[in-house]
Amino acid sequence: MSTTLRFGPELRRLRVEAGLTLTEFSVALNYDKGHLSKVERGERSASPELARRCDAFLGADGELQRLVTRPETDAGSSTAESPASPRRWLVGRRAVLSAGTGALIDLGLKLGGQALSSTDDPLLPSFRMQFDQLRKLGQSTPPRVLLPLLETQTRMIAGLAADARSVSRAPALLLASRFAEFTGWMAQEAGDSDAALGWTGEAAELARAGGDPYLGSYALVRRALVTMYGGDATGTVALARRAQSSELPPRIRGLAAQREAQGHALVGNEVDCLRSLDRARELLASDDARNGAEPVIGTSHVSDPAAMSTGWCLHDLGRPKSAAEVLDREYRRLPPHALRTRARYGFRRSLAHAASGEVEHACAIAGDLLGMMPAVPSATVNSDVRRLARELSRFRSSRAVRDLQPALARVLAPAHD
Secondary structure, rough: OOOOHHHHHHHHHHHHHOOOHHHHHHHHHHOOOOHHHHHOOOOOOHEEEHHHHHHHHHOOOOOOHOOOOOOOOOHHHHHHOOOOOOOOOOOOHHHHHHHHHHHHHHHHOOOOOOOOOOOOOOOHHHHHHHHHHHHHHOOOOOHHHHHHHHHHHHHHHEEEEEEEOOOHHHHHHHHHHHHHHHHHHHHHOOOOOOHHHHHHHHHHHHHHHHHOOOHHHHHHHHHHHHHHOOOHHHHHHHHHHHHOOOOHHHHHHHHHHHHHHHHHHHHHHHHHHHHHHHHHHHHOOHHHHHHHOOOOOOOOOOOHHHHHHHHHHHOHHHHHOHHHHHHHHHHHHHHOHHHHHHHHHHHHHHHHHHHHHHHHHHHHHHHHHHHHOOOOOOHHHHHHHHHHHHHHHHOOHHHHHHHHHHHHHHHOOOOOO
């Protein structure tokens, strides 16, 4: 029997064992009784969102989710483990990297936290200021607008490293690696996962040549983000675990544990998800993680990444009310200028409230956010906008939902060049 046909009978068995009538169950889940009846009889397929909610409410430990989740494909696994091609993001690095590595061996410099000095190279402090400005600009500018500039700056700084004196070569490579990492993030926001993985790989190689052995591990966390948005829970967890070696800095390990938790949440593994969140919370709260050298690795606008991820995971675990409470609290702490970050977690808030049956409130939240999306279009945020649209489609009789539909449609309409 196919997993689709098995879902309905299994759901009914668990519901009856819990002593719930179909009416009581539909009220608890904020789902139409007739729809649930058809799902139990195998006349309608269950969405992943419904499976998550049933799983959490009935304590099925992810079993119901597994019945509606497609198995990972070989292609998905290869995406998680191998670099993308073609490598159109190359920075012409072979000569640069060999020169950088040779300088490290000769000089024996401790370069991981070395400050950029205008006496070493007067251009480097200027490029560092540009990096901070571009990162801030990324919160309020379409990624496709920033990408050409970021790619050019990355190549320019890597080229500068090739011609630099030994003492400033390593800092230039390290800065180029941060430009490459941010370029990868903007590529993902623009919807180009291949380029995102490619630039992330470039960032790791540039950092390694500059004497930083850690950014390569953070690249695994970034790659896990790509697999997470692709729905590949197994690949997400595997990549995140590889970035949690005890030799790595606490912040990288904490961000990796946070990503692992999100992978577990995708398949309803609540025990391992909460365990990973506890580990992330402990690591990210440590003095070493909070007082690391600039620029900050990972988000610079979320003051408590582990708390925000907890809200994210609770929704994916089928606990929307708890998710909404956490996301509401953490959202208030986001800086007003961080439009991209506010959109990302704001739509998650809206999704959690909609799943909790607070439809008008969910529409009010989404209505405020949809107006800013043209300024900060995001392929990753759009995945949650699509989920929100599906969630709200269950409440077509709501005037708030009908009023929101045109704005939702405009954001989700295919872009035309």
